[in-house]
Amino acid sequence: MSKRGRPRDFDYTSIVDVAMKTFWSKGYNGCSTHDLCSDTGLGKGSLYNTFGSKQDLYLAVVEHYHETGIREQQALLESPGSVKERLQNFLAWALVEDFESTNPTGCLLINAGLERAKDDPKIEEIVSRHVELLKQTMEKVMEEGLRTGEISKKRSAVDLASLFLSSYYGFRVLNTSTQNRTLAEQIMNGTMESIFGA
Amino acid sequence: MSKRGRPRDFDYTSIVDVAMKTFWSKGYNGCSTHDLCSDTGLGKGSLYNTFGSKQDLYLAVVEHYHETGIREQQALLESPGSVKERLQNFLAWALVEDFESTNPTGCLLINAGLERAKDDPKIEEIVSRHVELLKQTMEKVMEEGLRTGEISKKRSAVDLASLFLSSYYGFRVLNTSTQNRTLAEQIMNGTMESIFGA
DNA sequence: TTATTTTTGTACCGATTGTTACAGTAATGA
DNA sequence: TCATTACTGTAACAATCGGTACAAAAATAA
Numbered sequence: 001m002s003k004r005g006r007p008r009d010f011d012y013t014s015i016v017d018v019a020m021k022t023f024w025s026k027g028y029n030g031c032s033t034h035d036l037c038s039d040t041g042l043g044k045g046s047l048y049n050t051f052g053s054k055q056d057l058y059l060a061v062v063e064h065y066h067e068t069g070i071r072e073q074q075a076l077l078e079s080p081g082s083v084k085e086r087l088q089n090f091l092a093w094a095l096v097e098d099f100e101s102t103n104p105t106g107c108l109l110i111n112a113g114l115e116r117a118k119d120d121p122k123i124e125e126i127v128s129r130h131v132e133l134l135k136q137t138m139e140k141v142m143e144e145g146l147r148t149g150e151i152s153k154k155r156s157a158v159d160l161a162s163l164f165l166s167s168y169y170g171f172r173v174l175n176t177s178t179q180n181r182t183l184a185e186q187i188m189n190g191t192m193e194s195i196f197g198a
Numbered sequence: 199m200s201k202r203g204r205p206r207d208f209d210y211t212s213i214v215d216v217a218m219k220t221f222w223s224k225g226y227n228g229c230s231t232h233d234l235c236s237d238t239g240l241g242k243g244s245l246y247n248t249f250g251s252k253q254d255l256y257l258a259v260v261e262h263y264h265e266t267g268i269r270e271q272q273a274l275l276e277s278p279g280s281v282k283e284r285l286q287n288f289l290a291w292a293l294v295e296d297f298e299s300t301n302p303t304g305c306l307l308i309n310a311g312l313e314r315a316k317d318d319p320k321i322e323e324i325v326s327r328h329v330e331l332l333k334q335t336m337e338k339v340m341e342e343g344l345r346t347g348e349i350s351k352k353r354s355a356v357d358l359a360s361l362f363l364s365s366y367y368g369f370r371v372l373n374t375s376t377q378n379r380t381l382a383e384q385i386m387n388g389t390m391e392s393i394f395g396a
Numbered sequence: 397t398t399a400t401t402t403t404t405g406t407a408c409c410g411a412t413t414g415t416t417a418c419a420g421t422a423a424t425g426a
Numbered sequence: 427t428c429a430t431t432a433c434t435g436t437a438a439c440a441a442t443c444g445g446t447a448c449a450a451a452a453a454t455a456a
Contacts, residue, residue: 005432006422027313029227033414043435044415050433054414106312113375114309115225128376135381155391162381163388169371170364177311178326183333183360190361193353194392203402204452231444241405242445248403252444 008046013064015040015050020061025104028058028115058112059122065108066130077137083145084196087164091188094168098175098184106176110169135165151195160195167191206244211262213238213248218259223302226256226313256310257320263306264328275335281343282394285362289386292366296373296382304374308367333363349393358393365389 022031022039033054037047051057076090098105109130117124138161145151151160171187174180220229220237231252235245249255274288296303307328315322336359343349349358369385372378 004424004430006424006434008433009422025316027225027227029225030313032412034412043433045418045434045436048415105316110371110375111312114304114312114371115228117375117377118223118303124376128378131372131376131378131381155388155395158384159388159391161388162384163365163392166368166372166385166389167361167365169368170366171368173308173312173367173371174329174364177308177315178322178329179315180326180329183329186356186360187364190353190357190359191364193357194361197353202400202454204404204454206403207452230442232442241403243404243406243448246445 008050010040010042010046012050015042016057016060016064019057020065020108021104023058023061024065024106024108024111027111028054055120058116059120059126062108062112062123062126065112066126069109070130070133073134074137077141083141083148083150084192086141087195088188088192091168091171091191094172095175095184095188098172099179099181107169107172110172110176131165135161138164145195163194164191167194206248208238208240208244210248213240214255214258214262217255218263218306219302221256221259222263222304222306222309225309253318256314257318257324260306260310260321260324263310264324267307268328268331271332272335275339281339281346281348282390284339285393286386286390289366289369289389292370293373293382293386296370297377297379305367305370308370308374329363333359336362343393361392362389365392 018040019036022036026035033044033047036042036054036057037044040047042050047057051060072093073090076093077086079086079089081089097103097107109127112123113127117127139157142151142157142160142164145160146153146155146157167187168191171184171191174187175184216238217234220234224233231242231245234240234252234255235242238245240248245255249258270291271288274291275284277284277287279287295301295305307325310321311325315325337355340349340355340358340362343358344351344353344355365385366389369382369389372385373382
């Protein structure tokens with residue numbers, strides 16, 4: 001007695017995934033419901049029946065981006081290998097995202113935070129949650145580095161994580177805005193040196 | 199024989215300044231020509247006769263933001279006082295901008311870079327130019343710090359400037375997206391420690 | 397004054413905005 | 427089969443989009 005009536009002939013998550021790329025490349029205000037329909041292949045009826053509104057769909061999209069993103073980031077930061085290698089890999093992954101990905105350029109979460117956090121508290125909540133989780137993971141990595149001596153002491157894990165966090169987000173923004181690969185590599189150098197430098 | 203005909207009864211720069219705040223708080227796609235007209239008090243005739251198009255007005259706005267911004271930033275970084283004080287003041291200024299300003303929150307240049315650089319090469323050019331100038335100024339400051347010994351050596355001025363640059367932009371983005379003042383202060387700590395820490 | 401030039405406000409343009417209404421279709425449980 | 431339920435596609439909605447046309451207004455140079 002659970003499901004009666006015609007079942008939908010598309011997969012919810014696949015549609016969210018397609019809509020994600022549309023929002024990602026055009027922005028929230030920069031794309032229309034027509035764009036979303038033609039990209040997903042859905043009619044307006046199905047789209048609104050399933051997601052309610054453009055705003056709700058965007059919410060589902062950003063939530064989905066957050067979930068897959070934080071998993072990927074945590075995997076990179078908690079992988080085997082030295083702390084230095086892991087942080088290096090993290091930045092290298094971001095570099096690929098910003099310069100060589102088949103996905104739209106940049107970080108959707110940053111875009112969402114800047115374009116919509118002010119107008120949509122739920123977006124601000126997701127972004128804050130993501131940042132908090134990422135920062136906590138970074139703190140654990142820094143603690144490990146301090147414990148093993150990979151990071152020469154004198155700084156707290158919180159300070160180190162905060163620095164790495166902000167540098168990472170600046171990295172993403174500058175990559176997207178200027179597409180300057182030389183600068184990107186200088187930032188990677190500067191960031192790694194600031195943590196592991198003699 | 200220079201100027202004939204009815205002179206406009208508004209000040210060009212003042213209008214750019216008002217339009218700046220409209221674009222700043224709503225984004226390029228998020229604000230309409232109607233918004234711009236009602237905020238500036240201009241009719242559509244005057245607006246289009248003077249600026250040509252929404253895109254052109256936005257360009258003038260971003261250019262204006264760049265010019266006044268880079269001047270302010272350079273003044274902070276080249277003011278008298280120790281290198282440490284100057285960098286501290288720079289971040290403190292950004293903190294005020296993001297949490298206590300009467301202006302719209304955040305950095306218009308970042309917004310412009312993320313929302314429009316991909317679609318408007320002229321926007322990308324302004325952002326790149328601004329970042330390059332800011333970075334050069336930071337490099338000079340770092341060189342001075344290294345020369346005087348305020349910054350304990352082993353790192354190049356370029357690496358130091360790149361780090362400070364990315365951390366600064368991440369700072370702005372996180373402030374705007376999460377409005378988390380505790381995090382902001384941790385980032386300031388972490389960034390300053392990474393440069394001046396023992 | 398008069399001819400010229402520019403600005404200004406208003407009306408208007410077709411296109412697009414996000415959203416809804418609804419008839420038609422397709423699956424279900426009884 | 428049949429009543430019920432849900433999904434799909436199309437048409438349409440008022441509102442708004444960026445931009446233009448144009449006549450009235452206001453200033454100048456002569």
